[in-house]
Amino acid sequence: MSSLSPIQIPSRLPLLLTHEGVLLPGSTMRTSVDSARNLQLVRSRLLKGTSLQSTILGVIPNTPDPASDAQDLPPLHRIGTAALAVQVVGSNWPKPHYTLLITGLCRFQIVQVIKEKPYPVAKVEQLDWLEEFPNTCKTREELGELSEQFYKYAVQILDAVSLEERFKMTIPLLVRQIEGLKLLQKTRKHKQDDDKRVIAIRPIRRITHIPGTLEDEDEDEDNDDIVMLEKKIRTSSMPDQAHKVCVKEIKRLKKMPQSMPEYALTRNYLELMVELPWNKSTTDRLDIRAARILLDNDHYAMEKLKKRVLEYLAVRQLKNNLKGPILCFVGPPGVGKTSVGRSVAKTLGREFHRIALGGVCDQSDIRGHRRTYVGSMPGRIINGLKTVGVNNPVFLLDEVDKLGKSLQGDPAAALLEVLDPEQNHNFTDHYLNVAFDLSQVLFIATANTTATIPPALLDRMEIIQVPGYTQEEKIEIAHRHLIPKQLEQHGLTPQQIQIPQVTTLDIITRYTREAGVRSLDRKLGAICRAVAVKVAEGQHREARLDRPDVAEGEGYREHIVEDTKPESINDTTDLALPPEMPILIDFHALKDILGPPMYEMEVSERLSQPGVAIGLAWTPLGGEIMFVEASRMDGEGQLTLTGQLGDVMKESAHLAISWLRSNAKKYHLTNASGSFDLLENTDIHLHFPAGAVTKDGPSAGVTIATCLASLFSGRLVCSDVAMTGEITLRGLVLPVGGIKDKVLAAHRAGLKRVIIPQRNEKDLEEIPGNVRQDLTFVTATCLDEVLNAAFDGGFTVSTRPGLLNSKL
Numbered sequence: 001m002s003s004l005s006p007i008q009i010p011s012r013l014p015l016l017l018t019h020e021g022v023l024l025p026g027s028t029m030r031t032s033v034d035s036a037r038n039l040q041l042v043r044s045r046l047l048k049g050t051s052l053q054s055t056i057l058g059v060i061p062n063t064p065d066p067a068s069d070a071q072d073l074p075p076l077h078r079i080g081t082a083a084l085a086v087q088v089v090g091s092n093w094p095k096p097h098y099t100l101l102i103t104g105l106c107r108f109q110i111v112q113v114i115k116e117k118p119y120p121v122a123k124v125e126q127l128d129w130l131e132e133f134p135n136t137c138k139t140r141e142e143l144g145e146l147s148e149q150f151y152k153y154a155v156q157i158l159d160a161v162s163l164e165e166r167f168k169m170t171i172p173l174l175v176r177q178i179e180g181l182k183l184l185q186k187t188r189k190h191k192q193d194d195d196k197r198v199i200a201i202r203p204i205r206r207i208t209h210i211p212g213t214l215e216d217e218d219e220d221e222d223n224d225d226i227v228m229l230e231k232k233i234r235t236s237s238m239p240d241q242a243h244k245v246c247v248k249e250i251k252r253l254k255k256m257p258q259s260m261p262e263y264a265l266t267r268n269y270l271e272l273m274v275e276l277p278w279n280k281s282t283t284d285r286l287d288i289r290a291a292r293i294l295l296d297n298d299h300y301a302m303e304k305l306k307k308r309v310l311e312y313l314a315v316r317q318l319k320n321n322l323k324g325p326i327l328c329f330v331g332p333p334g335v336g337k338t339s340v341g342r343s344v345a346k347t348l349g350r351e352f353h354r355i356a357l358g359g360v361c362d363q364s365d366i367r368g369h370r371r372t373y374v375g376s377m378p379g380r381i382i383n384g385l386k387t388v389g390v391n392n393p394v395f396l397l398d399e400v401d402k403l404g405k406s407l408q409g410d411p412a413a414a415l416l417e418v419l420d421p422e423q424n425h426n427f428t429d430h431y432l433n434v435a436f437d438l439s440q441v442l443f444i445a446t447a448n449t450t451a452t453i454p455p456a457l458l459d460r461m462e463i464i465q466v467p468g469y470t471q472e473e474k475i476e477i478a479h480r481h482l483i484p485k486q487l488e489q490h491g492l493t494p495q496q497i498q499i500p501q502v503t504t505l506d507i508i509t510r511y512t513r514e515a516g517v518r519s520l521d522r523k524l525g526a527i528c529r530a531v532a533v534k535v536a537e538g539q540h541r542e543a544r545l546d547r548p549d550v551a552e553g554e555g556y557r558e559h560i561v562e563d564t565k566p567e568s569i570n571d572t573t574d575l576a577l578p579p580e581m582p583i584l585i586d587f588h589a590l591k592d593i594l595g596p597p598m599y600e601m602e603v604s605e606r607l608s609q610p611g612v613a614i615g616l617a618w619t620p621l622g623g624e625i626m627f628v629e630a631s632r633m634d635g636e637g638q639l640t641l642t643g644q645l646g647d648v649m650k651e652s653a654h655l656a657i658s659w660l661r662s663n664a665k666k667y668h669l670t671n672a673s674g675s676f677d678l679l680e681n682t683d684i685h686l687h688f689p690a691g692a693v694t695k696d697g698p699s700a701g702v703t704i705a706t707c708l709a710s711l712f713s714g715r716l717v718c719s720d721v722a723m724t725g726e727i728t729l730r731g732l733v734l735p736v737g738g739i740k741d742k743v744l745a746a747h748r749a750g751l752k753r754v755i756i757p758q759r760n761e762k763d764l765e766e767i768p769g770n771v772r773q774d775l776t777f778v779t780a781t782c783l784d785e786v787l788n789a790a791f792d793g794g795f796t797v798s799t800r801p802g803l804l805n806s807k808l
Contacts, residue, residue: 008126009082009108013058014041015120016083016100017074020259022061022155023081025104025128031059032259033098037073041119042098046088055085058108058124061155073116079159082106082126091261093374099260226253229267232274239278242434246273265371272378273432277385281392281440285349286317298343299336300480301473305329305464309344323421324392324442328400328458330450331466332622332741334516337446338398340466344444345394353384358399363409366418368431378431381418381438392440400457401447412454419443419460448620467740468515468622470768471508471748478504482521490528497531498582499524506587510597513748515622515741523594530593531583607719611711613790615703616724616746616754617695618738623745625722627689628700628707632672635683643688646696652727653686656705659731659783660712667787667795669712678712699736701727702755705783706790717790722746723755731783739763747771755780755789 016038018031033042045054060080087101107127114121160166233246249266256263285291291313295306308327316322329337338354345352360366369376377383384395403412417423424438450458469477483499486492512519583589591597606612611630616623639657641650657678660669664676671682678684686704688695702725710717724742726734735757744767746754756764758779764772778789787795 009056009106009124011123012114012121013056013082013108013124014045015058015060015076015080015122016041016102017060017062017076017120019062022157023059023083023102023104024157025081025106028086028101028103030257030260031100031102033100034095037117037119039096039098042088042090042100044119046085046100056105057083057085057102058122059083059102059104060110073113073120076110076113076120076122077155078110079127080108080110080124082108082124091374226250226267229270229274233270236274237279238273238276239435242273242278242432245434246270261374265376269371269431272382272386275386276382276436277389277391278436280390282350282390284313284316284392285347286313288313288317291347294347295343298346299340300477301469302336302340302466305340305466308462308464309347313348323425323439326419326421326443326445326461328445328447328450328461328463329466330447330463332448332468332515332620334514334518335466335468336516337466338396341394341396341444341446344442348394348442350442351388351390351393352396353388353393354396354398355380355384356398357411358402359404360411361404361406361408363411363414364430366411366414368429370430371433376431379429381427382429382432382436385436385441391437392442394442394444397443397445399447400445401449401452412457415457416460419445419457465740467766468744469517470744470771471505472770473768474508474517474520475501475504477517478508478520478524482517482524486521486524486528490525490532492528492532492535494582496535496582497528497585499527499585503585503587503590506590506597507594509748510599511590511594513599515744527585527590527593531585534583607717610714610716611707613703613707613710613717614722614751615700616722616742617697617699618741623738623741623743625745625749625751626695626700626703628703629687629689630707630711631685631687632711633683633685634672634681637679637681638683639679640683640685641687642685643690644694645688646694648698649688649696649700652698652701653704655727655729656701656708657684658729659705659727660708663731664712667709667713669709671712684708684711697736698726698734699724699738701725702733702780702783702786706787709787709795710791713795715791715795718753718792720752721755721790722749722751722753723786723790725755725757725760725780725786727783733757733780733782733786735759740766743767743771743775747774752776753778753789755786757781 016031016033017035018038020031021029023029023031033039041057045057048054058080059082060077062074062077081104083102083104085100085102088098089101090096090098108124109127111123111125114123157166157169160169230250233243233250236243236246238246249270253263253266253270256266288310292306292310295309299306312325329340331337341354342352364379366379366381368379368382378386381395385391385393397415400415403410403415405412417427418438421439424441426435427438428435445461447453450463479499479501487494487497507523508520511523514520585593606627607614613628615626615628617626618624639653641653645653660667661678664670664678669678670676671678671680673681686707688700702723705727706717706723724736724739726736728734739756739760740763743754743764752774753776755778758781761777761779764777778785780786780789784795
C-alpha cells in the first residue's frame with residue numbers, strides 16, 4: 001500500500017464552472033477564467049486567500065447554453081472533481097482574464113447549493129479517496145488525454161465512482177487510440193519511401209470539442225493550416241539557424257492547446273518566418289544610359305544627386321556583390337528628396353518601401369518587441385521586408401533628423417546597426433531573435449538638417465546636399481511636372497487653360513517664398529480649381545441652351561449680355577467664349593484667384609534710414625534674407641537684443657560693438673554727444689525682425705557690425721547688398737556654411753551684391769551659372785573690406801586698397 005495520507009476535502013466548496021473539458025481525479029488541466037462568476041471566485045479565494053483550504057475548488061463541467069440568461073446560475077452537473085489550484089496567471093489586456101492550472105484530487109457529489117452570487121458555493125459529499133488507488137493516478141491522467149472523442153464519454157467516466165466501471169468505459173477508447181497510433185506509425189514508414197503520397201491520420205480529438213460543431217470544424221482548419229505551415233518550413237530557403245528555430249517552434253505548437261495565448265503568438269511568429277524573403281531578390285537593371293534618361297525625365301536639376309546614383313549603378317555593373325550604400329539626402333522641404341528615392345528604385349528595377357521616422361521615440365519600432373510581451377510585433381525594417389517580398393529593396397528612411405528619445409530607448413541608436421555596412425549583414429530583430437542579412441538593401445535617408453542627427457549615426461551615412469531651386473529651375477519644374485500633374489488631377493486639358501512662363505514667374509516671386517516647390521504646387525492647384533469651376537459652368541450653360549424648350553432669341557440675348565461684361569476669371573457670366581479658346585492666366589487673373597501678392601519687394605524701403613542692414617541666414621527650409629535694425633538713445637551704456645536670439649548670435653553682437661568701440665577714432669564714429677566712447681550715456685537696441693522665429697548662429701557677425709557702423713556714422717547701407725560671415729574680436733571675417741542656399745535667397749529677393757568670406761569663394765562653384773551672372777560677389781578677409789563694400793564710396797577716411805570685386 002502507498003504511504004499517502006487520505007485527502008479530506010472541505011464540506012463546502014466554491015464551484016468553478018468550466019466548458020473547456022472534464023477534469024478527472026489525478027489529472028492536470030489548464031482552464032481559462034473569463035466569466036463574471038469565475039472571475040469573482042479567483043479574486044476572492046485564490047488571490048486573497050492564504051490557507052491551503054482556499055486553493056481547493058470544486059470543478060463542475062458545464063456546457064454553455066446560449067438561450068439561458070447569463071445572470072442566472074445554469075443547471076449544474078451532479079458529480080464534480082475537487083481540484084487544487086497550482087498556478088494562476090492573469091492579464092488585463094484586452095480585458096481582465098485569468099488562466100488556472102488545476103490538478104484533480106477526488107470526486108464529490110453536490111448535496112445542496114448554498115449560494116449563487118457572487119460565485120456559487122455548494123455543500124458537497126466526497127465520493128472517493130486518492131490513497132485508495134495509488135497506482136492508478138497515471139492511468140487517470142492518460143485517460144484524460146486519450147479519451148478525446150466524445151464529451152459525453154468524459155462525463156460518464158466522471159460519474160463512474162468504482163474503478164471497475166471506469167475501466168469498462170475507458171478500455172475500448174484506449175484500444176481504439178492504440179490502433180490509430182499503429183496505423184499512424186505505419187503511414188510514416190510508407191511516407192519515407194514515397195514523399196509524394198501523404199496520408200493524414202488525425203488522432204482522436206480532444207474531449208473539449210463536440211464532433212460536428214462549428215468549434216470542431218475550426219479545429220480541423222487549424223490542423224490543416226499547421227500541416228501546411230510545417231510543409232512551408234521544410235521547403236523554405238531560410239538559413240540553418242532560422243530553420244532550426246522554426247522546427248523547434250512547430251513542435252511546441254503541435255503540443256500546445258489552442259486556448260493558450262502563446263498558441264497564436266507562436267503561430268504568427270512561424271507565419272512571419274516563412275513569409276520573409278530570405279533568399280528572394282530582384283535583378284537590377286544596369287543600363288547606365290537608360291538610367292540617366294529616366295532620372296533626367298523625372299527630376300530637373302539635382303545634378304550632384306543624380307551623378308551619385310549613376311556612380312552606384314556603374315560600380316554595381318562591374319561588381320555584382322556590392323553592398324548597398326547608405327545615402328542621406330539633406331535639403332529643405334519640397335525639393336524632391338522623397339521622390340528621388342522612388343525614382344532610384346524605379347531606375348534599378350527594385351521594390352520601394354518608405355519608412356516614416358518623424359516623431360518615432362521607441363527603439364522597438366526599429367528592432368521590434370521581444371515575444372515575451374503581449375501584442376509584440378517585429379520592427380519596421382523586418383515588417384517592410386515582409387511587405388515588399390524581396391531582400392534587396394530600396395528603403396527610404398524619411399525624416400531621420402526628427403527621431404525622438406524616450407524611456408523606451410533611443411531609435412537613433414538602434415539605427416546604428418541597420419545603417420552600418422559592416423554589421424547589417426547580421427541584423428537581429430528582437431521579435432525574430434535570428435539574424436537577417438540587410439547588406440543588399442539600398443538605404444536612403446532624408447533630412448532637413450544634420451544638426452539634430454547624432455554624430456555616430458551621421459558618420460555611417462554618405463551626406464548628399466540637395467539645395468533649393470533657382471527661379472529658372474522652378475519655372476522649368478512647373479511646366480514639366482507640376483502643371484501637367486495638376487491638369488490631370490482636375491480633369492483639365494491644355495486646350496482649356498494656359499499658364500505662360502511670365503505668370504509662373506509672378507507666382508514664384510510674389511505668392512511664394514520657399515526653397516522647394518510645394519507652395520508653388522498648391523498655388524497652381526488653386527488656379528486649376530478656379531478654371532474647373534469656369535469650365536463646368538460653361539458646359540452646364542451649353543447644355544441648357546441645347547434644350548428645345550429654350551428659345552434661340554433668349555440664348556442670343558444671353559450672349560450679347562455676356563459680351564458687355566468686363567473679362568475676369570471670377571466673372572461667372574463670361575461664358576460666351578468659344579469652347580476651343582483656352583482660358584489665359586495673366587496677372588489680373590492671378591489677383592482674382594490668389595488675391596493680392598503676398599510678397600512685395602520691400603528692401604529699398606526698409607533701408608531708407610541709417611541703422612539697417614541685410615544679412616543672409618540658413619534655415620532647414622532653405623536660405624532667407626534677414627534684416628538687422630539698430631537704434632540708440634540716452635542711457636547708461638546698455639546693449640539690448642531682441643528677436644529670440646540664441647547665445648551664439650548674442651555673442652556676435654557683443655563682438656561687433658566691441659570692435660566698433662575699439663576702432664571708433666579710426667572711422668570717426670561718435671555717439672550723440674560727440675564722444676568716441678560709443679556707449680557713454682548711450683543705450684543701443686538691436687532688433688532682428690520676425691520675432692516669433694528663433695535665430696542663432698555666428699554668420700550674422702558682419703551684418704551686425706555693418707548695421708552699427710551705419711547707425712553711428714549716419715550713413716545708409718546700400719539697398720542692394722546682402723552679407724554673411726563670422727567675425728572675430730580682431731575684425732577678421734571667418735567662413736560660414738550654407739553659401740549656396742544663402743546666395744539663392746539673395747537672388748530671390750532681387751539683390752545685386754553679396755559679401756561673403758574669402759575662404760568661402762570655393763563654394764561659389766556650386767551656384768548655377770545664371771545666378772552668378774546676375775550677382776556681384778565681394779570676398780572679404782576683414783571688417784574693413786566689408787564696410788567699404790557695404791557703403792557707397794567706401795567707409796574709411798584714409799585711402800584703402802581696392803576690394804576684390806568679381807563679376808562671376
